[in-house]
Amino acid sequence: MNTTRTAWIAVLVGLILVIGVWRAGPPREQPQPGIHVLNEFSSRELSDDKAAAASEGNLVSTETDPLLGLVGEGLNSVDGNAADDVEILTELFHAWQTNFPGQGNPVGLNAEITRALTGQNPLRLELIPPDHPAINETGQLVDRWGTPFEFHQISGAHMEIRSAGPDRVLYTADDVVGNPGPEF
Amino acid sequence: MNPSFNPSDLSRRSFIRSCCAAVGSTGLLSAMAQLRLMGAVAGDSAGDxxxxxxxxxxxxxxDANNLIVPYDTSGYNDYAAARTTLxxxxxxxxxxxxxxxxxRSYGLHGSVGPLGELFAAGKLAFLAxxxxxxxxxxxxxYEAGSVPLPPQLFSHNDQQVQWQSSVPDQPFTSGWGGRLADLINAFNENPTLSMSISLDGQNSFQVGKSVSQFAVNRTGVVNLSGTGSAAGGVRLEALKQVMGQENQSLFQTAFGDITSSAIDTSALLGEALENAPPITTEFPEGRLGDQLSMIAQLISVAPQFGLKRQVFFARLGGWDLHDTQIDAHALLLDEISRGLKSFYDATVELGCEDAVTTFSASDFGRTFNTNGDGSDHGWGSHHLIMGGAVRGGDIYGTMPVLEINGPDDTGRGRWIPTTSVDEYAATLARWFGVSDTDLPLVLPNLGRFGTPDLGFML
Incomplete structure:
Protein backbone atom coordinates (compact mmCIF):
# COMPACT_ATOMS: atom_id res chain seq x y z
CA MET A 1 0.00 0.00 0.00
CA ASN A 2 2.80 2.40 1.00
CA THR A 3 4.66 1.59 -2.21
CA THR A 4 1.67 2.49 -4.35
CA ARG A 5 1.18 5.77 -2.55
CA THR A 6 4.85 6.70 -2.96
CA ALA A 7 4.65 5.94 -6.67
CA TRP A 8 1.61 8.20 -7.11
CA ILE A 9 3.35 11.03 -5.28
CA ALA A 10 6.41 10.67 -7.51
CA VAL A 11 4.31 10.78 -10.66
CA LEU A 12 2.48 13.86 -9.39
CA VAL A 13 5.71 15.71 -8.59
CA GLY A 14 7.10 14.80 -12.00
CA LEU A 15 3.99 16.16 -13.73
CA ILE A 16 4.23 19.43 -11.83
CA LEU A 17 7.87 19.82 -12.86
CA VAL A 18 7.12 19.10 -16.55
CA ILE A 19 4.27 21.62 -16.60
CA GLY A 20 6.43 24.22 -14.86
CA VAL A 21 9.25 23.87 -17.38
CA TRP A 22 6.79 23.93 -20.31
CA ARG A 23 5.17 27.15 -19.07
CA ALA A 24 8.53 28.86 -18.44
CA GLY A 25 9.64 28.38 -22.06
CA PRO A 26 13.31 28.29 -23.16
CA PRO A 27 15.92 29.43 -20.59
CA ARG A 28 16.53 33.16 -20.67
CA GLU A 29 20.02 34.70 -20.90
CA GLN A 30 21.22 35.42 -17.41
CA PRO A 31 24.14 37.63 -16.43
CA GLN A 32 27.15 35.69 -15.29
CA PRO A 33 27.45 35.36 -11.53
CA GLY A 34 29.38 38.19 -9.96
CA ILE A 35 28.46 40.86 -12.47
CA HIS A 36 27.54 44.03 -10.72
CA VAL A 37 24.55 45.83 -12.14
CA LEU A 38 25.49 49.49 -12.07
CA ASN A 39 22.73 51.34 -13.84
CA GLU A 40 19.38 50.63 -15.31
CA PHE A 41 19.01 52.87 -18.32
CA SER A 42 16.15 50.96 -19.88
CA SER A 43 13.49 53.05 -18.24
CA ARG A 44 14.96 56.33 -19.32
CA GLU A 45 13.59 58.21 -22.26
CA LEU A 46 15.99 60.04 -24.51
CA SER A 47 15.20 63.32 -26.14
CA ASP A 48 15.47 63.48 -29.91
CA ASP A 49 18.59 65.66 -29.63
CA LYS A 50 20.39 63.18 -27.44
CA ALA A 51 19.41 60.29 -29.62
CA ALA A 52 20.75 62.16 -32.61
CA ALA A 53 24.01 62.87 -30.79
CA ALA A 54 24.27 59.24 -29.87
CA SER A 55 23.98 58.13 -33.44
CA GLU A 56 26.87 60.35 -34.55
CA GLY A 57 29.75 59.48 -32.27
CA ASN A 58 30.80 57.09 -29.58
CA LEU A 59 27.88 57.96 -27.35
CA VAL A 60 25.43 55.29 -26.41
CA SER A 61 21.74 55.65 -27.07
CA THR A 62 20.19 53.69 -24.27
CA GLU A 63 17.04 53.23 -26.34
CA THR A 64 18.82 50.94 -28.73
CA ASP A 65 21.18 49.22 -26.33
CA PRO A 66 20.02 45.63 -26.15
CA LEU A 67 22.42 44.57 -23.44
CA LEU A 68 21.15 46.07 -20.26
CA GLY A 69 22.50 45.32 -16.86
CA LEU A 70 26.16 44.80 -17.75
CA VAL A 71 28.62 46.81 -15.75
CA GLY A 72 30.05 48.76 -18.65
CA GLU A 73 26.78 49.16 -20.47
CA GLY A 74 26.25 52.78 -19.42
CA LEU A 75 29.64 53.90 -20.67
CA ASN A 76 29.48 57.06 -22.79
CA SER A 77 25.75 57.33 -22.22
CA VAL A 78 24.28 60.55 -23.57
CA ASP A 79 22.78 61.04 -20.14
CA GLY A 80 26.16 61.00 -18.46
CA ASN A 81 29.45 62.83 -18.59
CA ALA A 82 33.13 61.95 -18.67
CA ALA A 83 33.35 61.70 -14.90
CA ASP A 84 30.50 59.18 -14.95
CA ASP A 85 32.35 57.21 -17.62
CA VAL A 86 35.51 57.04 -15.57
CA GLU A 87 33.42 55.95 -12.60
CA ILE A 88 31.78 53.24 -14.68
CA LEU A 89 35.18 51.98 -15.78
CA THR A 90 36.32 51.98 -12.18
CA GLU A 91 33.31 49.85 -11.28
CA LEU A 92 34.10 47.64 -14.19
CA PHE A 93 37.58 46.94 -12.85
CA HIS A 94 36.10 46.30 -9.42
CA ALA A 95 33.81 43.76 -11.02
CA TRP A 96 36.82 42.19 -12.72
CA GLN A 97 38.61 41.88 -9.40
CA THR A 98 35.53 40.34 -7.83
CA ASN A 99 35.39 37.70 -10.52
CA PHE A 100 39.14 37.09 -10.68
CA PRO A 101 40.16 37.46 -7.05
CA GLY A 102 43.86 37.69 -6.40
CA GLN A 103 44.76 37.97 -10.07
CA GLY A 104 44.79 41.72 -10.38
CA ASN A 105 43.40 43.84 -13.18
CA PRO A 106 43.89 42.97 -16.82
CA VAL A 107 47.11 44.55 -18.08
CA GLY A 108 48.63 45.81 -21.28
CA LEU A 109 47.57 48.21 -23.96
CA ASN A 110 44.04 49.57 -24.19
CA ALA A 111 43.08 46.99 -26.81
CA GLU A 112 44.44 44.12 -24.69
CA ILE A 113 42.54 45.30 -21.66
CA THR A 114 39.41 45.80 -23.73
CA ARG A 115 39.68 42.28 -25.09
CA ALA A 116 39.85 40.94 -21.55
CA LEU A 117 36.85 42.98 -20.45
CA THR A 118 34.77 41.91 -23.41
CA GLY A 119 35.04 38.22 -22.74
CA GLN A 120 38.51 37.04 -23.71
CA ASN A 121 39.24 35.81 -20.22
CA PRO A 122 39.20 32.42 -18.51
CA LEU A 123 35.54 32.76 -17.50
CA ARG A 124 34.51 34.26 -20.86
CA LEU A 125 32.97 36.96 -18.80
CA GLU A 126 31.66 39.95 -20.74
CA LEU A 127 31.83 42.91 -18.44
CA ILE A 128 31.16 45.10 -21.42
CA PRO A 129 29.63 43.90 -24.70
CA PRO A 130 32.17 43.43 -27.50
CA ASP A 131 30.04 45.52 -29.84
CA HIS A 132 29.59 48.40 -27.43
CA PRO A 133 29.79 51.75 -29.27
CA ALA A 134 32.56 52.85 -26.90
CA ILE A 135 34.87 50.32 -28.56
CA ASN A 136 36.43 51.68 -31.72
CA GLU A 137 37.43 49.85 -34.88
CA THR A 138 40.86 48.97 -33.46
CA GLY A 139 39.32 47.38 -30.40
CA GLN A 140 40.07 50.17 -27.97
CA LEU A 141 37.72 51.62 -25.40
CA VAL A 142 37.34 55.27 -26.24
CA ASP A 143 35.93 58.19 -24.36
CA ARG A 144 32.91 60.18 -25.42
CA TRP A 145 35.08 62.27 -27.72
CA GLY A 146 36.50 59.22 -29.45
CA THR A 147 39.96 59.24 -27.85
CA PRO A 148 41.17 55.93 -26.40
CA PHE A 149 41.11 55.90 -22.62
CA GLU A 150 44.52 55.70 -21.00
CA PHE A 151 44.74 52.83 -18.54
CA HIS A 152 47.71 53.62 -16.35
CA GLN A 153 48.62 50.49 -14.44
CA ILE A 154 49.83 51.51 -11.02
CA SER A 155 49.49 48.08 -9.44
CA GLY A 156 47.45 44.95 -9.87
CA ALA A 157 44.56 46.53 -7.99
CA HIS A 158 45.04 50.17 -8.86
CA MET A 159 44.20 51.39 -12.35
CA GLU A 160 44.39 55.08 -13.07
CA ILE A 161 41.88 55.87 -15.81
CA ARG A 162 42.27 58.96 -17.95
CA SER A 163 40.01 60.50 -20.54
CA ALA A 164 41.71 63.06 -22.77
CA GLY A 165 38.69 65.33 -22.48
CA PRO A 166 37.19 67.56 -25.15
CA ASP A 167 40.55 68.65 -26.56
CA ARG A 168 41.33 64.98 -27.29
CA VAL A 169 44.90 65.41 -26.09
CA LEU A 170 46.08 63.38 -23.10
CA TYR A 171 47.78 65.06 -20.14
CA THR A 172 46.21 68.45 -20.62
CA ALA A 173 44.13 70.51 -18.25
CA ASP A 174 40.78 69.18 -19.41
CA ASP A 175 41.63 65.53 -18.79
CA VAL A 176 39.25 63.60 -16.59
CA VAL A 177 41.15 61.24 -14.31
CA GLY A 178 39.84 58.48 -12.09
CA ASN A 179 41.84 56.87 -9.29
CA PRO A 180 44.87 59.12 -9.71
CA GLY A 181 48.03 57.32 -8.70
CA PRO A 182 51.32 58.55 -7.29
CA GLU A 183 53.96 60.05 -9.54
CA PHE A 184 56.69 57.65 -10.49
CA MET B 1 55.37 5.55 -14.49
CA ASN B 2 55.56 7.89 -11.55
CA PRO B 3 52.81 7.51 -9.02
CA SER B 4 50.58 10.54 -9.15
CA PHE B 5 50.19 12.71 -6.12
CA ASN B 6 46.91 12.32 -4.34
CA PRO B 7 46.23 14.83 -1.58
CA SER B 8 43.93 12.39 0.14
CA ASP B 9 46.92 10.13 0.72
CA LEU B 10 48.59 12.81 2.75
CA SER B 11 47.89 12.57 6.43
CA ARG B 12 48.10 15.67 8.60
CA ARG B 13 51.09 14.22 10.38
CA SER B 14 52.98 13.46 7.18
CA PHE B 15 52.10 16.91 5.81
CA ILE B 16 53.52 18.62 8.88
CA ARG B 17 56.56 16.36 8.76
CA SER B 18 57.12 17.25 5.09
CA CYS B 19 56.77 20.95 5.78
CA CYS B 20 59.24 20.81 8.65
CA ALA B 21 61.67 18.90 6.49
CA ALA B 22 61.31 21.43 3.71
CA VAL B 23 61.82 24.39 6.02
CA GLY B 24 64.69 22.67 7.73
CA SER B 25 66.42 21.76 4.50
CA THR B 26 66.13 25.33 3.20
CA GLY B 27 67.77 26.67 6.33
CA LEU B 28 70.33 23.91 6.23
CA LEU B 29 71.25 24.65 2.62
CA SER B 30 71.62 28.31 3.41
CA ALA B 31 73.69 27.57 6.50
CA MET B 32 75.94 25.19 4.55
CA ALA B 33 76.43 27.82 1.89
CA GLN B 34 77.40 30.36 4.52
CA LEU B 35 79.84 27.89 6.08
CA ARG B 36 81.40 27.37 2.66
CA LEU B 37 81.75 31.12 2.31
CA MET B 38 83.35 31.40 5.73
CA GLY B 39 85.82 28.77 4.64
CA ALA B 40 86.50 30.68 1.47
CA VAL B 41 87.08 33.87 3.41
CA ALA B 42 89.40 32.11 5.86
CA GLY B 43 91.38 30.68 2.98
CA ASP B 44 91.63 34.03 1.24
CA SER B 45 95.27 35.05 1.48
CA ALA B 46 94.53 38.67 0.80
CA GLY B 47 91.84 38.76 3.45
CA ASP B 48 91.21 42.42 2.94
CA ASP B 63 62.92 54.90 -21.95
CA ALA B 64 66.21 53.28 -22.89
CA ASN B 65 65.12 53.35 -26.54
CA ASN B 66 66.48 56.88 -26.43
CA LEU B 67 69.55 55.99 -24.38
CA ILE B 68 71.07 53.74 -27.04
CA VAL B 69 69.92 54.74 -30.51
CA PRO B 70 70.68 53.20 -33.93
CA TYR B 71 73.23 55.45 -35.59
CA ASP B 72 73.82 53.96 -39.03
CA THR B 73 71.74 55.59 -41.74
CA SER B 74 69.18 52.88 -42.30
CA GLY B 75 68.91 52.02 -38.60
CA TYR B 76 68.47 55.65 -37.65
CA ASN B 77 65.89 56.25 -40.37
CA ASP B 78 63.82 53.28 -39.19
CA TYR B 79 64.14 54.50 -35.61
CA ALA B 80 63.05 58.04 -36.54
CA ALA B 81 60.14 56.78 -38.59
CA ALA B 82 58.86 54.61 -35.76
CA ARG B 83 59.43 57.01 -32.88
CA THR B 84 58.28 60.14 -34.71
CA THR B 85 57.94 62.84 -32.05
CA LEU B 86 60.13 60.93 -29.62
CA ARG B 104 74.80 48.02 -36.46
CA SER B 105 76.13 51.35 -35.25
CA TYR B 106 74.83 53.01 -32.13
CA GLY B 107 74.90 56.41 -30.53
CA LEU B 108 74.07 57.57 -27.03
CA HIS B 109 71.63 60.28 -26.02
CA GLY B 110 73.34 63.64 -26.20
CA SER B 111 72.80 64.25 -22.49
CA VAL B 112 74.96 61.37 -21.31
CA GLY B 113 78.38 62.61 -22.37
CA PRO B 114 80.03 61.61 -19.08
CA LEU B 115 78.69 58.06 -19.46
CA GLY B 116 80.07 58.02 -23.00
CA GLU B 117 83.48 58.90 -21.60
CA LEU B 118 83.30 56.01 -19.15
CA PHE B 119 82.16 53.68 -21.93
CA ALA B 120 85.10 54.72 -24.10
CA ALA B 121 87.45 54.23 -21.15
CA GLY B 122 86.18 50.68 -20.64
CA LYS B 123 84.61 51.42 -17.27
CA LEU B 124 81.00 51.17 -18.32
CA ALA B 125 79.02 48.58 -20.24
CA PHE B 126 75.46 48.31 -21.40
CA LEU B 127 73.22 45.28 -21.17
CA ALA B 128 70.60 45.26 -23.90
CA TYR B 142 53.50 35.36 -25.80
CA GLU B 143 50.66 35.56 -28.28
CA ALA B 144 49.59 31.98 -27.77
CA GLY B 145 49.77 32.30 -24.02
CA SER B 146 51.73 29.08 -23.99
CA VAL B 147 54.28 30.15 -21.40
CA PRO B 148 53.73 31.83 -18.05
CA LEU B 149 54.35 35.56 -18.06
CA PRO B 150 55.33 37.73 -15.12
CA PRO B 151 52.07 38.68 -13.41
CA GLN B 152 50.90 42.22 -13.89
CA LEU B 153 53.33 43.05 -16.65
CA PHE B 154 53.28 46.80 -17.29
CA SER B 155 52.14 47.64 -13.76
CA HIS B 156 54.56 49.91 -11.90
CA ASN B 157 54.41 48.46 -8.42
CA ASP B 158 54.42 44.85 -9.51
CA GLN B 159 57.28 45.24 -11.95
CA GLN B 160 59.36 47.18 -9.45
CA VAL B 161 58.94 44.38 -6.94
CA GLN B 162 59.63 41.68 -9.53
CA TRP B 163 62.77 43.43 -10.76
CA GLN B 164 63.95 43.64 -7.18
CA SER B 165 62.98 40.11 -6.18
CA SER B 166 63.81 38.35 -9.46
CA VAL B 167 61.18 35.79 -8.55
CA PRO B 168 58.22 37.05 -10.55
CA ASP B 169 56.24 33.84 -10.33
CA GLN B 170 56.03 33.80 -6.54
CA PRO B 171 54.53 36.14 -3.96
CA PHE B 172 57.16 38.50 -2.69
CA THR B 173 59.14 37.36 0.33
CA SER B 174 62.61 38.78 -0.26
CA GLY B 175 64.71 40.75 -2.71
CA TRP B 176 67.69 39.35 -4.55
CA GLY B 177 69.90 41.95 -2.87
CA GLY B 178 68.61 40.78 0.51
CA ARG B 179 69.21 37.12 -0.29
CA LEU B 180 72.65 38.04 -1.55
CA ALA B 181 73.37 39.85 1.72
CA ASP B 182 72.08 36.93 3.79
CA LEU B 183 74.49 34.64 2.01
CA ILE B 184 77.49 36.89 1.70
CA ASN B 185 77.36 38.49 5.15
CA ALA B 186 79.79 35.76 6.20
CA PHE B 187 82.50 37.85 4.55
CA ASN B 188 81.97 40.60 7.11
CA GLU B 189 83.84 40.22 10.38
CA ASN B 190 81.59 41.02 13.32
CA PRO B 191 80.00 43.92 11.48
CA THR B 192 78.58 46.68 13.63
CA LEU B 193 76.60 48.08 10.74
CA SER B 194 74.28 46.30 8.33
CA MET B 195 75.87 45.56 4.99
CA SER B 196 72.59 46.57 3.31
CA ILE B 197 72.16 50.32 3.26
CA SER B 198 69.36 52.17 1.54
CA LEU B 199 69.64 55.81 0.60
CA ASP B 200 65.98 56.10 -0.26
CA GLY B 201 63.96 54.42 2.43
CA GLN B 202 62.49 50.96 2.38
CA ASN B 203 62.80 48.91 -0.78
CA SER B 204 62.08 45.36 -1.88
CA PHE B 205 65.57 44.75 -3.26
CA GLN B 206 67.27 44.59 0.14
CA VAL B 207 64.63 42.62 2.03
CA GLY B 208 66.39 39.55 3.37
CA LYS B 209 65.87 36.95 6.05
CA SER B 210 68.75 37.72 8.38
CA VAL B 211 70.32 40.98 7.18
CA SER B 212 68.12 44.02 7.72
CA GLN B 213 68.40 47.10 5.56
CA PHE B 214 69.67 50.19 7.31
CA ALA B 215 68.27 53.48 6.07
CA VAL B 216 70.43 56.54 5.65
CA ASN B 217 69.27 59.71 4.04
CA ARG B 218 71.07 61.90 1.53
CA THR B 219 72.79 63.96 4.21
CA GLY B 220 73.71 61.23 6.62
CA VAL B 221 72.18 59.16 9.37
CA VAL B 222 68.50 59.46 10.14
CA ASN B 223 68.09 60.74 13.68
CA LEU B 224 64.94 60.39 15.71
CA SER B 225 63.00 63.61 15.64
CA GLY B 226 63.37 65.78 18.71
CA THR B 227 66.78 64.40 19.65
CA GLY B 228 69.00 67.05 18.10
CA SER B 229 69.15 69.48 21.05
CA ALA B 230 70.59 69.08 24.54
CA ALA B 231 67.15 68.22 25.82
CA GLY B 232 66.86 65.81 22.95
CA GLY B 233 69.90 63.95 24.22
CA VAL B 234 68.13 63.37 27.51
CA ARG B 235 65.08 62.14 25.62
CA LEU B 236 67.24 59.74 23.65
CA GLU B 237 68.83 58.31 26.78
CA ALA B 238 65.41 57.86 28.33
CA LEU B 239 64.19 56.08 25.24
CA LYS B 240 67.19 53.75 25.26
CA GLN B 241 66.54 52.90 28.91
CA VAL B 242 62.93 52.10 28.13
CA MET B 243 63.97 49.97 25.18
CA GLY B 244 66.56 48.20 27.30
CA GLN B 245 64.09 47.07 29.93
CA GLU B 246 63.35 43.40 30.17
CA ASN B 247 60.03 42.36 28.77
CA GLN B 248 58.09 39.18 29.10
CA SER B 249 56.99 39.46 25.51
CA LEU B 250 59.53 38.26 23.00
CA PHE B 251 58.15 40.71 20.47
CA GLN B 252 58.65 43.66 22.80
CA THR B 253 62.14 42.48 23.65
CA ALA B 254 63.06 42.13 19.98
CA PHE B 255 61.60 45.55 19.21
CA GLY B 256 63.58 47.09 22.05
CA ASP B 257 66.79 45.41 20.95
CA ILE B 258 66.39 46.51 17.34
CA THR B 259 65.51 50.08 18.30
CA SER B 260 68.42 50.36 20.73
CA SER B 261 70.76 48.86 18.16
CA ALA B 262 69.57 51.30 15.50
CA ILE B 263 70.08 54.26 17.84
CA ASP B 264 73.60 53.11 18.74
CA THR B 265 74.50 52.35 15.14
CA SER B 266 73.23 55.72 13.97
CA ALA B 267 75.35 57.45 16.59
CA LEU B 268 78.44 55.46 15.63
CA LEU B 269 77.91 55.98 11.93
CA GLY B 270 77.22 59.67 12.37
CA GLU B 271 80.46 60.05 14.29
CA ALA B 272 82.43 58.06 11.72
CA LEU B 273 81.06 60.16 8.85
CA GLU B 274 81.88 63.36 10.70
CA ASN B 275 85.46 62.30 11.27
CA ALA B 276 86.04 60.81 7.82
CA PRO B 277 88.40 62.71 5.52
CA PRO B 278 86.29 64.69 3.09
CA ILE B 279 85.94 63.43 -0.45
CA THR B 280 87.11 66.12 -2.83
CA THR B 281 85.28 64.84 -5.91
CA GLU B 282 82.42 67.19 -6.63
CA PHE B 283 78.96 65.75 -7.09
CA PRO B 284 76.16 67.48 -8.99
CA GLU B 285 73.49 68.86 -6.74
CA GLY B 286 70.28 66.92 -6.83
CA ARG B 287 68.54 63.84 -5.59
CA LEU B 288 70.86 61.30 -7.16
CA GLY B 289 74.10 63.22 -6.75
CA ASP B 290 73.41 63.58 -3.03
CA GLN B 291 72.65 59.88 -2.63
CA LEU B 292 75.76 58.79 -4.52
CA SER B 293 77.91 61.26 -2.60
CA MET B 294 76.67 59.75 0.66
CA ILE B 295 77.35 56.22 -0.62
CA ALA B 296 80.94 57.23 -1.39
CA GLN B 297 81.29 58.53 2.15
CA LEU B 298 79.79 55.35 3.58
CA ILE B 299 82.24 53.26 1.57
CA SER B 300 85.09 55.32 2.95
CA VAL B 301 84.16 54.38 6.53
CA ALA B 302 83.26 50.74 5.86
CA PRO B 303 86.48 49.32 7.41
CA GLN B 304 85.58 50.93 10.75
CA PHE B 305 82.49 48.72 10.85
CA GLY B 306 84.16 45.47 9.83
CA LEU B 307 82.48 45.48 6.45
CA LYS B 308 84.01 43.72 3.46
CA ARG B 309 80.83 43.49 1.49
CA GLN B 310 78.18 46.16 1.12
CA VAL B 311 75.00 46.48 -0.91
CA PHE B 312 73.62 49.97 -1.48
CA PHE B 313 70.31 51.09 -2.91
CA ALA B 314 69.72 54.52 -4.46
CA ARG B 315 66.66 55.65 -6.34
CA LEU B 316 65.76 58.42 -8.74
CA GLY B 317 62.12 58.94 -9.69
CA GLY B 318 60.43 60.82 -12.51
CA TRP B 319 60.97 58.40 -15.41
CA ASP B 320 57.30 57.63 -16.03
CA LEU B 321 57.10 60.08 -18.90
CA HIS B 322 53.74 59.64 -20.54
CA ASP B 323 53.98 63.24 -21.71
CA THR B 324 56.57 65.98 -22.30
CA GLN B 325 59.13 63.22 -22.52
CA ILE B 326 61.80 64.73 -24.72
CA ASP B 327 62.79 67.58 -22.40
CA ALA B 328 62.18 65.80 -19.10
CA HIS B 329 64.06 62.69 -20.16
CA ALA B 330 67.07 64.74 -21.22
CA LEU B 331 67.20 66.36 -17.79
CA LEU B 332 66.98 63.02 -16.02
CA LEU B 333 69.66 61.46 -18.19
CA ASP B 334 71.89 64.45 -17.56
CA GLU B 335 71.38 64.07 -13.83
CA ILE B 336 72.15 60.39 -13.80
CA SER B 337 75.08 60.74 -16.17
CA ARG B 338 76.86 63.43 -14.19
CA GLY B 339 76.00 61.75 -10.89
CA LEU B 340 77.37 58.37 -11.94
CA LYS B 341 80.54 59.89 -13.40
CA SER B 342 81.17 61.74 -10.14
CA PHE B 343 80.57 58.57 -8.20
CA TYR B 344 83.05 56.66 -10.31
CA ASP B 345 85.58 59.46 -9.85
CA ALA B 346 85.00 59.35 -6.10
CA THR B 347 85.76 55.63 -6.01
CA VAL B 348 88.98 56.38 -7.91
CA GLU B 349 89.79 58.98 -5.29
CA LEU B 350 89.16 56.40 -2.58
CA GLY B 351 91.24 53.84 -4.46
CA CYS B 352 88.39 51.34 -4.65
CA GLU B 353 87.10 51.74 -8.21
CA ASP B 354 87.78 48.06 -8.93
CA ALA B 355 85.80 47.06 -5.85
CA VAL B 356 82.64 49.04 -6.46
CA THR B 357 80.17 48.07 -9.17
CA THR B 358 77.15 50.21 -9.90
CA PHE B 359 74.23 48.96 -11.95
CA SER B 360 70.90 50.34 -13.06
CA ALA B 361 67.44 48.84 -12.78
CA SER B 362 63.97 50.14 -13.56
CA ASP B 363 60.32 49.09 -13.60
CA PHE B 364 60.34 48.36 -17.34
CA GLY B 365 61.25 49.89 -20.66
CA ARG B 366 58.80 51.97 -22.63
CA THR B 367 56.84 51.68 -25.83
CA PHE B 368 58.90 52.35 -28.95
CA ASN B 369 56.16 54.37 -30.58
CA THR B 370 54.79 57.49 -29.04
CA ASN B 371 51.45 58.25 -27.48
CA GLY B 372 51.77 61.75 -28.87
CA ASP B 373 54.07 63.47 -26.44
CA GLY B 374 55.48 60.60 -24.43
CA SER B 375 55.71 56.83 -24.19
CA ASP B 376 53.84 54.19 -22.25
CA HIS B 377 54.81 51.16 -20.22
CA GLY B 378 56.99 48.65 -22.01
CA TRP B 379 58.90 45.55 -20.93
CA GLY B 380 62.54 44.83 -21.81
CA SER B 381 65.01 47.69 -21.54
CA HIS B 382 68.72 48.50 -21.69
CA HIS B 383 70.74 48.96 -18.52
CA LEU B 384 74.21 50.06 -17.55
CA ILE B 385 76.93 48.61 -15.36
CA MET B 386 79.78 50.81 -14.18
CA GLY B 387 83.02 50.22 -12.30
CA GLY B 388 86.66 49.28 -12.56
CA ALA B 389 85.79 45.58 -12.52
CA VAL B 390 83.38 45.96 -15.43
CA ARG B 391 84.46 44.66 -18.81
CA GLY B 392 83.37 47.97 -20.24
CA GLY B 393 83.16 49.52 -23.65
CA ASP B 394 80.71 46.97 -24.94
CA ILE B 395 77.02 46.19 -25.28
CA TYR B 396 76.13 42.79 -23.83
CA GLY B 397 73.04 40.75 -24.45
CA THR B 398 71.03 41.09 -27.64
CA MET B 399 69.55 44.28 -28.96
CA PRO B 400 65.89 43.77 -29.89
CA VAL B 401 64.73 44.13 -33.46
CA LEU B 402 63.49 47.70 -33.25
CA GLU B 403 60.44 47.12 -35.37
CA ILE B 404 56.81 47.56 -34.43
CA ASN B 405 55.16 44.15 -34.85
CA GLY B 406 58.63 42.70 -35.35
CA PRO B 407 59.84 39.45 -33.78
CA ASP B 408 60.54 41.01 -30.37
CA ASP B 409 57.44 43.18 -30.15
CA THR B 410 54.32 42.55 -28.11
CA GLY B 411 52.60 45.67 -29.43
CA ARG B 412 53.70 49.28 -29.85
CA GLY B 413 57.32 48.31 -29.36
CA ARG B 414 57.17 46.62 -25.97
CA TRP B 415 60.19 44.39 -26.35
CA ILE B 416 60.19 40.86 -25.02
CA PRO B 417 63.34 40.70 -22.91
CA THR B 418 66.13 38.73 -24.51
CA THR B 419 67.97 38.56 -21.19
CA SER B 420 66.32 37.91 -17.84
CA VAL B 421 66.84 39.86 -14.64
CA ASP B 422 68.05 36.54 -13.17
CA GLU B 423 71.00 36.41 -15.58
CA TYR B 424 71.81 40.07 -15.00
CA ALA B 425 71.73 39.60 -11.23
CA ALA B 426 73.66 36.33 -11.34
CA THR B 427 76.54 37.94 -13.21
CA LEU B 428 76.76 40.60 -10.51
CA ALA B 429 76.35 38.06 -7.69
CA ARG B 430 79.18 35.89 -9.04
CA TRP B 431 81.49 38.89 -9.06
CA PHE B 432 80.37 39.67 -5.52
CA GLY B 433 81.58 36.28 -4.33
CA VAL B 434 78.71 33.84 -4.75
CA SER B 435 79.80 30.49 -6.15
CA ASP B 436 78.00 28.85 -9.04
CA THR B 437 76.74 26.24 -6.60
CA ASP B 438 75.15 28.86 -4.39
CA LEU B 439 73.68 31.06 -7.12
CA PRO B 440 70.26 29.35 -6.92
CA LEU B 441 70.01 30.44 -3.29
CA VAL B 442 70.06 34.02 -4.49
CA LEU B 443 68.30 33.48 -7.80
CA PRO B 444 66.07 30.42 -7.57
CA ASN B 445 64.80 30.70 -11.16
CA LEU B 446 68.24 31.04 -12.71
CA GLY B 447 68.30 27.45 -13.95
CA ARG B 448 65.53 28.25 -16.43
CA PHE B 449 67.83 30.57 -18.35
CA GLY B 450 70.90 29.82 -20.35
CA THR B 451 73.48 32.32 -19.21
CA PRO B 452 74.39 32.62 -15.54
CA ASP B 453 77.38 34.76 -16.51
CA LEU B 454 76.78 37.37 -19.18
CA GLY B 455 80.46 38.23 -19.29
CA PHE B 456 80.36 41.91 -18.42
CA MET B 457 82.37 41.50 -15.20
CA LEU B 458 86.11 40.86 -15.19
Missing part, protein backbone atom coordinates in the same frame (compact mmCIF):
# COMPACT_ATOMS: atom_id res chain seq x y z
CA UNK B 49 89.22 42.42 -0.26
CA UNK B 50 86.29 44.78 -0.25
CA UNK B 51 83.39 44.83 -2.69
CA UNK B 52 80.29 46.94 -2.95
CA UNK B 53 77.28 46.66 -5.21
CA UNK B 54 75.30 49.81 -5.83
CA UNK B 55 71.82 49.54 -7.30
CA UNK B 56 70.52 52.71 -8.90
CA UNK B 57 66.81 52.23 -9.45
CA UNK B 58 65.20 54.46 -12.06
CA UNK B 59 61.70 54.70 -10.67
CA UNK B 60 58.91 54.83 -13.23
CA UNK B 61 60.44 53.04 -16.22
CA UNK B 62 63.30 54.52 -18.20
CA UNK B 87 63.05 60.55 -32.00
CA UNK B 88 66.26 62.42 -31.27
CA UNK B 89 68.01 64.33 -34.05
CA UNK B 90 70.86 62.20 -35.34
CA UNK B 91 73.22 65.15 -35.03
CA UNK B 92 72.73 65.22 -31.24
CA UNK B 93 73.70 61.59 -30.72
CA UNK B 94 77.09 60.60 -29.33
CA UNK B 95 78.42 57.74 -31.46
CA UNK B 96 80.01 54.84 -29.61
CA UNK B 97 82.29 52.06 -30.74
CA UNK B 98 81.52 48.86 -28.84
CA UNK B 99 84.26 46.23 -28.62
CA UNK B 100 82.03 43.75 -30.38
CA UNK B 101 79.54 44.53 -33.08
CA UNK B 102 76.17 43.17 -34.11
CA UNK B 103 76.54 44.80 -37.47
CA UNK B 129 66.94 44.41 -23.52
CA UNK B 130 66.83 42.89 -20.05
CA UNK B 131 63.62 42.39 -18.12
CA UNK B 132 61.47 40.21 -15.93
CA UNK B 133 60.79 36.72 -17.24
CA UNK B 134 59.53 33.49 -15.76
CA UNK B 135 60.92 31.43 -18.62
CA UNK B 136 62.54 32.40 -21.92
CA UNK B 137 59.73 33.73 -24.06
CA UNK B 138 59.19 34.27 -27.77
CA UNK B 139 56.59 36.40 -29.47
CA UNK B 140 54.72 33.31 -30.65
CA UNK B 141 54.61 31.98 -27.11
Missing amino acids: DYKALVCVFLNGGN SLPQSTLLPITPLTTDG NVGTLIVPTTRAQ
